[in-house]
Structure formats: C-alpha cells, structure tokens
Amino acid sequence: MSEEQLYSVSSSPHVHSGASIHGIMRDVVIAMVPTFIAAIIFFGLNALILTATCVISCVFFEYLSRRIMKRNNTINDLSAVITGVLLAFNLPPTFPIWMAVVGSFVAIVIAKQLFGGLGYNPFNPALAGRLFLFLSFAFAMSGDWTPWSYINTENIVATTSATPLGMLQESTGSIAFLSNNSNIMNMFLGKVNGCIGEVSALALILGGLYLLWRKVITWHIPVAYIGTVAVFATILYMIDPSTNASPLFHLFSGGLMLGAIFMATDMVTSPTDRSGMLVFGIGCGLLTMIIRKWGAYPEGVSFSIFIMNATTPLINRVCKPRVFGVKGKA
Amino acid sequence: MVKLILIVISAVLVNNFVLSRFLGICPFLGVSKKTSTALGMSGAVVFVMTLAAAVTWLVQTYVLKPLDIGYMQTIAFILIIASLVQLVEIILKKFLPSLHAALGIFLPLITTNCAVLGMAVLAIQKNFTFVETVVFGFASSLGFALALVLFTGLREKIDRSNPPKAFKGVAIALITAALLSMAFMGFSGLVKI
Amino acid sequence: MIETVLTIIEPYLPIIKTVFAITCIGFGCSFALAIAAKFFEVKDDPRIGEVNELLPGANCGACGYAGCMDYAKAVVMDDAELNRCAPGGADLTATLAEYLGKTAEAAEKQVAIVLCMGTNDAAKCRFEYNGIADCRAAHLVGGGDKACTYGCLGYSSCATVCPTQAIEMVDGVAKVHPELCISCGKCVTACPRNLIKLVPEKNTVHILCSSNDKGPIVRKVCTKGCIGCTMCVKLTKEEESVFMDGFLAKIDYSKEVQNKVIVEKCPPKCIIDTTINN
C-alpha cells in the first residue's frame, strides 16, 4: 500500500484558472517595458544603470532577507523586480548609485520583508524606498536634473534643468508657458526633466492599457485618481488661470501617470473591492492636488499614495459589496 | 476664523501629535490592537483634552499669571488634569454608565497621556486665546484619534501578517508607525502655525 | 506693624504666593473630587476586584467565563463554584473559600492526554492531503489523511490553542507535557477526533488508542493500535480498572491501575505508564 502511489485529496475546487502571482508580476514587468525604453531614449545609459542597480539590489536584498529569516526563497515571484524597477523609475537620472542601493534596502527589507514578505506589507515598498530617499537626500533627489544624454537646446524646459512641477512651485516659468500646447506635448511624450520613469506619459499609458487588457488591474483606481486630479485642476484653473496651471499640465507632469497606473494599483496595498478602489483613487487624487497646490513639496503623488495605503485597511472595512440576498449593508 | 481653521489643519495633519510631535506614544502603541478599543480611547481623549484645554487656560490666565508664578505650571496643570479625569470618570459612572463602560478603562490612562499635558503647555507657549486653545485641544485630540485609528487599521492587518520572530510585536509596530509618520510628512508645509 | 510684616516677608513673597496658589489648587481639586465622590458615588462590590487579584489572570476561559474578571464577578455576585479555575488549582480554591468565608471542595487536578500513538511510522496514510495544515480543516476533507479514522491527524490544532504551550507535536502525534497543562480543556474541544481527554493527574497508566475498529482493521492501518484482545481487562480483573468499550480497551479513571504488568503484556504496546515512559 505504501509503495503504491496515493491519490491526491483536497478540498474543492479541483481545477484552477491558472492564474499565478508569477504570471501577474510578469505582466506588470512587461507593461513597464515601454516606459523603460522611453527612459533609455531620454536619459541614456544612466537610466539603464540606475534601473539595473535597483533591480539587482532589490532582488539581492529579497534573497538575503529570506535567507536570514530561514524562509522559502521568493525571488521567483518577480515582485522584487517590480519594486526595483518602480524605485528606479522614481529616481532622477543622475542619482548616486549607492543611494539607490540604500533605497532598495529600505524598500525590500524594511517596508516588505520585515512584515513577512509579499502580501503582508501595508505600504508600497517602492514608494517607501523612494520617500525614504526623498526625505533623506532631498538635494540629490531634486537638485541636479540635467539629463545625461538628452539635451535639446530648443526645449527650454530641458535646459533649465528643472522639472515642470518644480518650476510651478518656484514660479520660475510663467504659468502660461507651462500650460501651452507644445510644452504639454513635450510632457506627454517625455521630453522634460523628471525621474526616469515618470516623464513619458505616452509610454506609461501604453503599459497601463496592456495591464488593463491582461486584466491585471481594473480601471477603477487609475480612472478615479486621474479623473479627480483633472476635475480638481479644472476647478482651480477656472477660478484663476493666472496662478494655476492647466488641467492637462497637471495630468502629464510629475509622477501622476506612473503613480496612478503602476503604484496606486499595487494590489497588496490598495483596497480589494471596486467601491473601495474608487474611494482610494479619489483620495489619492485629492491629496495629490492638495500637496501640489499648498504643500511644501512640488510633487504629491508619492505622498498621496502612501497616505492612502495607510487608509486601505479602513477602506476595506467600510467598502464592502452588498452580499447577495442581504438588504442594505452587511 | 481663518486662524482657527489653520490651527485645526496644523494640529490634525501637519504637526500631528503622535506622528510628528511624539506625544501620546504609549496609548498609541498600547491601545491600537482593535478598532473598537481604539475608537473608545479616541473618544475619551477627545473629550478629556478639549475639557482640559479650557480648564488649564483658565487656570493659567486667571491664577498663575496674575500671581506671577508661571513656573508652577507643570504642577498645577498635572494636578488639574488628574482631578479632571477623575471627576469625569465619577460623573460618567453616575450619569452615563453605558458611556463609562465604553470609555471607563481608558480614562485613568489619560492622566499619564502626555498628549494632554503637552497640549496644555503648548497652547500656553503659543499664546493662544481661550477659543483658540479649546479648538487647539480639540484638534490635537482629533489628530491623535486620526493617527490612532489609521494605525489600528494597519496593525490589525499586521497582526494577521507574518513578520520574522524578532520583529513580532512592538518592533514591527514601530516600523509601521515610522512608515505612517513618513506618509504624514507629505502634509508638511501645508500651513505654518 | 503691617508694613514691618510686609517688609519682613517681602523677599519670601514669591514662595508664599506659590505655596498659597498650589495649596489652593490642590485644595480645590481635592474638594471637588471629594464632593463628586460623595454625591455621585456608585457602589461596586470591592471584593470583585480583590478576587480578581487572587485569580491567576491567565484569562484562559477554563472556568467557562469570558475571563478572570468575569469569573471574579460570578464568584462574588452569583455564588459560582469556587473550584472552576483550573490554573489556580486546589490552592486557589482554598484561598478563595477562605477569603469569601465559604466552604468549597477542591476539584481534582486534571491533565490532558492524547489517546493516540499513531506516529508517522506506526500509522499509514490513505491519501496525499493537499490543503490547510489544520486538523479541523483536514478532518473535513475526505475524513483526514490518516488511514485510521480515529487517530491523531498531526496538524497541531491542539498545540495552537494551548495557552501554555504544553502540547508538542512529536513524530506526527500530539503529546501533552503534563507539568505545563493547566487543564483548561481548550485542546479537548479543538481536536476534531476527540482524542484528548482530561484525566486525573494521579493516574499514570493510559491506553493510548481510540480506535473502535475490530482488531484486523486496526492492525491493517496502525501498528500501535488497540486490537481489542482484552488481555489487559483479564489481567486487571480484580481491580476492574480496565474495561472494554466495543473493540477498544479503556481505563476507568475513577480507579487506579494496580497491576502495571499490562504495560508490558499489551501486544501492540499501546498501554503506557507515564512514570516509566517519560
């Protein structure tokens, strides 16, 4: 009997859709390829080096921490790769390599593995790494923006070596200039300064469409997020166009697209139900605009998503679908 | 009016009592295991702190200042806060037993919640008027409540998670608090007060 | 005159003011509190708190109440039995009785025991189980993967609920460390196969099998199972401490086994004496 091959017995269901964490993460990686290409086009070798550093160090820290904790190896689920790429996308092209490694450490070890690894982290690891770097090394994160390879003398935005949002904050560029069509077009394509992965809205949207097509993400968070920003910016613009940039400027500047498509939709740290996702997206949008408009920092995407991450457990408590056959709230 | 709104925004978000001023950490870490208890504690703190703001301002302005013994602030305030808490407890127990049952166990804790005394001292340092002090007290406690409730939600998630053994319990709670506090850094510069 | 007094106390004025003010505040506060305490007094039985202090504070729930405080309340207000606190044991019962001026009979100290010896090499598996590592969950899937439908599944549900970590999984079977057991009975309810019993601590001889199958069936699935040969019953005929329940020999825990030779004589060796085997 014991030599005989035993049948496998488990609880139902006995068949599976075939979806796996690895598959989902692979799709996310694929979706980030256009942005990565755009980053290399605009920022050259630096973008490649930075991304490679972050990915390698993230995977290394993931491996190391799992090893020290004597737990199974999880680098195969590719989540560390995504964290690495996202972290790199959130860094300026001239960012020092050793600092990127520190950021990877914070992202993988402190924000993720200390909580038990993928699925347990309450905050988005890449954002934790980015915010740590941003708050620690403010100068390196925002100081020297001059692109390494891409210098277009016709493009004033590029030569002033400041991000569009930075210029809005410092009021160095006139609002009218920032909001004019050619500038918006540059921002849409990515011919501006900024972190390596956030400049090209076009590439990011392509990736987002791929994710939607593969059903990795749903439309709720990105649409709610971007929509809220658009509505908020439109209202401000209508109140006073001379001090407020146009809604299109707000949509394509800074990390909004990157945040809305890749970071706010991080499954682990966003609400699970559709209604909760809408709340989450709207919250992100409002906070982003509040910080952009009144806060001390030019950009509020990372902070807003991070803050909303903290509210996710509460949103999950409140936003629940109505159970079939139950009148009113469950 | 504008100043009152600014005080509220400042105390709730920008200079959150727990996350950026480090006041009231003990209850923040201690009473954040379950949402129900966190809400009870928040209620008790909001109640007591608002009341304490009013009373301490009155004592400061009408007793300590005229007598020119501002340095006795600490002793006077802690006495007042302690008795106030006791008083509230006695009265609640008599007249609102259900509320007492809900908040009762948290009330004595508030005596040593440094957020209350800290709020009173801060309000005096900032030369707030009476109304401003009361609003400040209320908003600070609201900020405490906000941080506590958010943190409790996170901790309920973390309690179901699987940190390495060495980080189970307080250590991981502190790391979570660090990340939450990092999130709240985003509000900095929103208002200056 | 007054002026002289004033000039004398002049340098000390701040001190006097301070003392005066703080005294006044202190006096005012205590006065207010005293009045409040007097007029708004709500009577609580102080004994509840004191009984609560006497209890061990394990909040294990063995007494059947929600926690130690609830039990204290029940003891003082509703005349609950004094011997229900398992962790406190006989000592506590005596203390409580003394404190409340009552008489109470101490409950016998009991410990949990797992009535199965079907370790990994002794008991066979029927199938390859794929699912949650929890006995209750595994029991619901095809009746558990152990070939013996009575035996310990080994997914340590009892060890998880034990408040004192007195249960350890040894070779796929739960084992109770009696010195740590506080007889709260949580494991008894946790075991889906009802293998765990609370038995008097003084009994040291146990039959560690719960299979009520006939001998050949038992022998097919486990080398350590009771085959119902009734040898132990025959050997203890005079003292009547072992009896047959269907095809399973059981110990009558109200008596003590005298003839310990049954430990040696049992063919599948499923009788143990904890004084020797431990």
Next chain:
Amino acid sequence: MTASKNNTCKLEACVTQGSTCFQLVACHLRASSASPARRERSLRYLKTYGKRKVKMNFYIELVKGLWKENPIFRLMLGMCPTLAVTTSLQNGLGMGVATLFVLIGSNIVISMLRNVIPDKVRIPCYIVVIATFVTVIDLCMAAFTPELHKSLGIFIPLIVVNCIILGRAEAFASKNRVFVSIADAIGMGLGFTLSLAILGSLREVLGAGTITLWGSGLQVKTFLSKNPAVLLLLPPGGFMSLGLILGFINYMQDLKAKRLGKTYEPPVLNGCRHCIIACGQSTKPKEDK
C-alpha cells in the same frame, strides 16, 4: 546553572511587573533540563507569586535596570521622550540625566512616605511629588544649560507623565525601603539614559553625520556628514531606528536563548499593561472577545 538563575530573574521581573507570565514560565519549564525538584519549585513560585514578597538586594536592583529590565528596550516605558529628543547624543544624555534626577528624588520621597500616604489618593500624591522634582530640574536646566533646555523644550515638563517614574513609584518605591528604592531609581535612570544615548548617537551619526557632545565644541564629523540620511532626524526616523534596534535586540536574545537551548518570546505590548499605573482595571486588561 546560569540558565536557571536567569529564569528566576525573569520570574522576578514578571512579579515586579505584576504581569501574567505563563508563557515565559512555560518556555522555561519546557526547555530547561532542570531537575524535577527545581521545576517543582518554579511551579510553586509561579502559583504563589501574587502573595509572596520577593527579596532582592541592592546590587540586583541597580543592575537590572541597565539591561534585563531596561525601561525602553525591555519594558517599553517612556516612549514619548525616547523618540522625541533623541535627535542627537547630547539631547539624549540631557534628557536621561534629567529623568535620572527626578527618578531618584521621587523614589526617595515616595519610599519614605510610603507608610504615610493613604492608599486611595496615592497616585495624586505621587504625581505632586514627581511634578515638584520636574519643576526643580526644569528651572535648573533653564538656568545652567539654556541651549539644551531649549532643544528639549516641552519634553522637560512632560517628564511628569513619563511612565517610568510613576511606574517605578507605584511598582517599587511604594513597596520597598529607601535604600533599595534608590538603587532601583539609579538603575532605571541609568538604563534609560543609556538607551537614549544609544538611540541618540545612532540617529545623529546616520541623520546628521556628526557626534555632538557639548554644543559645537565637541563635534566629530563622520564620513556621512556630506550626505546624511536626514530622515533619521525626522519623526519617521525616530520610530524606525527604535523599531530596528528592538528587532535587533530580540534577534540577539533569540540567538542567545537558542544557544542555551531555550526559547525566547519578544516583549509584547498588551493593552495598557506596559504602563504600570495601578488604575484599577487597566492592570489586567479585559480581553476582547
């Protein structure tokens, strides 16, 4: 033998804290290969711990606060000043010394008055005593170290509500003679100072790249001073560094316990148990269902 001695200390720690220590004792009993007689004794100890007075000598009292019952790293007391003022070594030391002073003073007075103060109003009395010492140190610091006084700010008056001081008053000074109470206060105060210094220097080195002992007079710059991780000086850094240190300590303890063949349970914050104030209900938190 060291193992069992260690465990007895742990038991005593539990006794002084008034906490439930089933888990701890359970671990000890299960893992220790001690003789049955010792096991028996420990069990008896466990059963009667509520009633029996534990006798301890001066030395034990003095040393325990430094590590075994370190108020911050082990007992998790007085977190607010710990996190708030440790932006530099200097601040941490200043805060530690101020607290040490108050602790010694209040422990002496309370221990002396322990038979005089009526039980019902003991907490207000303790608070008044503590507040007095706090005011004294507040005024002293304002006079002699104005800079430090300014940078510690509101946290000096807040020593009043530091759980350590009230906690020691309630749990120790009110039950022990003056002599041991002083030892307890010194031990606890030094332990507190030590922890603050560790935390402060860590945060300063990483967050500012310097080590400052006396103003700018004694400032050492480290390799990080060019690109310090400023975040560590900000509030998140406080939480993070303390969390990491606690985790590290737990890890080392766990390793040590494993070497001795025992199991180690990290300290937990259970309701408001960490705050030893005898506020009636709160010492034994009602378990939520």
Next chain:
Amino acid sequence: MNILKAKFKIHGGVHPKYRKELARDEETKRLPLPDILRISTTQHLGAPSKPVVKKGDYVKKYQLLAEAAGFISAPVHSPASGTIKDIVTGTGASGAPVTEIILETNNTSDAELTGVYPTDEWQKLSPETILNRIREAGVVGAGGAGFPTYVKLSPPPDKKIETLIINGAECEPYLTADYRLMLEHPECLIAGIQIICKVLNVTEAYIAIEDNKPEAIELLSKYLEDKKIENIKVSTLPTYYPQGAEKQQIYSITGREVPSGGLPADVGVLVENTGTTVAIYNAVIKDLPFIERTTTVSGYGIETPSNVIAPIGTPYQELIDFCGGAKDDVKKIISGGPMMGFAQATAETTTTKTTSGLLLLTAKEISQFESSPCISCGRCIAACPMNLMPAELSQFCEAEDFESAAANRVMDCMECGCCAFSCPAHRPLVQHFRTAKAFLRAQPKK
C-alpha cells in the same frame, strides 16, 4: 417562440475550461449489474435512513432496504435482487462515515412492483397521492445536495410557489449527464415537469439551459412546440459557472433575490434538477423507486469517457473498469464536478442518488493548493457570486477568528469554488470557509 433569454446578470462567476466535449456525444450506456453493491443509507441530506433488512436476508429488486428516519430523510430501495451479506460502516463520498448495506446480486429479475399506471392516467391522481408516491420512491435532489424532493414539494402553506425552474444548466465542467438526459428523454422530462406543476399548482415553468448546449435548447423547444405545451418555456442562460446554483439561477431568470439564509420558496420559486424531474416521472408514472441514475465518467485519466446508467451502490472501480479503465497518470478521483465535488481516497467508494459524475483527473488538470499569503488582488471578490469578500474572510479563518468571519457572512458562502479557482496565490479559500462553517454550526446558537 418559447425560448427565453435570461435578463438578469449576476455578479461574479468564472469561466473554467469546460471539457464537456469528452463525454457530451457519448450515448448513455447501461452498466452490467455488478456482483457486489454497497448501498449507503446516506443517499440524501438529513437523517440517514434506517435499514429494515438484516444480514443474510434475501431481497428482491425494488424492495425497501432502509426506511426514512424522520421528516427530512428518504427511503432506499434495492437496485437488484440478491442476498444481504453484511451491514457495515464505510466511508461516503464526502469522507464522512456512513452505514453501508452490502448486497450480493444474483442477476435474476424477480422484481416486485405494485402496479404500473398508464402514462395518461396520472392526471387523475390527487396531488397528495403523487406526493406520497414521490416520497415512497425515495426521490431526492439528484443535483448534488440530495434534498428529499417530497419535502421540497411540500412548501409551507404561507409560501405560494409561482414559478418552477428546471435546472438543466449543468454548469460544472466535464459533466454531461443532465445534458444527455435532456437529449435522450425529453418526454420523461416534460412529463415530470407537468407532474410537479400539478402538485404545486404552478402555471409557469422554465427549463434553464446554458447557451453552450444549443442542441438541447433546440430539441426541447421543438418538442414543446410540437406538443403545444404553452406553460413550459426554455430559458437560455449565458454560460458561466455557477449558473446552476439555485439562488443565482433564480436571479438570472426572474430577477428575484433569495434572502440570505432563506429558501427559493421565499420568493415563490422552486428549482428542481433535471435528473430529479426524471426520477419523479419514473416514480409517479412507472412506479419505479429511485434506484439508478446517470453518471458522467470523464476526465483525461479515463480511457473512454462515457455517460453511464448505474445502480446506486456501485463501487467506482466498476464504473472505471466499464469505461475502459484508468490511465496511469491519474492523480485525483472526484465524485461530482471538479468545482464542488469530493476528492476520493480510493475507488472503493460507491455511487449514490447524488453522484452526477466520476472524474479521473491527471496532474495536468488539477490545482495544487498552497497556503501562500494573500496579495489582495481582489479577484476572488470579483468572482464571488454571493458578493462576499473571500480574501478577507479567509484571513479571519486563518487567524481562527471565526466570529469575525461570521460577522462578514461566511455562512452565506455556498462553496462554489469561484474564489479558489481564480486565486493567483492558490489559497485554499473554500476549505477555510468549510472549516469556519463547520465550526460555527457546531457552536450553540446564541
């Protein structure tokens, strides 16, 4: 035209690989009578029947073996003549211990029937007589749960049944037994529906069929048209799992939501399985007790997937041998469908009145569960037809916080398996809920 498209779309649901092509075109075959039948007395939901025979008795085909033990129970009849060898405790399909009557068959046909009613004469019978016949024949729901049909057809007087739905959705992958039944015996099915309509005095009846079975839809609607039956309509449902779940099907067709914890009768609807309907037909018109049923034997692990009529109590091994035997790489034997069926430890288990399928699956087809952490992707929530939050519920269950699970309505879970099917982390969600439900049911009511 009497084909009706379902109007209402339920939330959730999944699209598993159906693999119905394996057995859908196989004509139903009859299994030769096995030598040994082991007839379980737990053929239905409720109290197990009480054996009325004892060891050594000689029984004839159709003779009563065990009588109903209580209101929610059903009698069991002998599927063949032979000698009772023993009455023992065995293991049922769900793994729970059951009492089995072991019958040694002798293949003689000394059947004993009380009488046969001509097909047209049943119209004259009173509803009570029909009901009584259904009860005595031991008809139970053949879909899976095995609820005694007699009980179902006697709703409390305050609940008026207005609509009858015949569930021919057969949304479980692999299974084709009901489909073959509809194709091969439309007349039995329609007559069965008319009997139920008469018993309940219902005028409106729907035959619910998923739109992946166009032949059945066409055949039945043509049959109804030919016979000019107006009150029965064929309702086509979009194909997705669990379209055959009672509450979801009612919603799809009528738009009515069965309240949580309630029965279809609460919204004036009754749902019967096609197999049950045919069994009713057999009971009332042919006076045959429920002693055999059509079972789909399928999966990549069987040589020739087929639909087989087998007597109750047939060991699975007999069915497997009849269908050409098992292939070497069989990893799992499942009684029922792959989404809700029970995996078997051995092929020794026997068929019952509720065995709709016997699947032999290879390692390629089955899923492997891991208890890896939830990544909160929300797919289970999107898939849950009951609108629950499986991700959160399973975390409560994992932490053994069953009270929170109950507060979040774990009891409303019908264990359809959509959540676990779509979980990328391969979490054993359904098992968590089963455990929680078992725990909560064992708790005394407050």
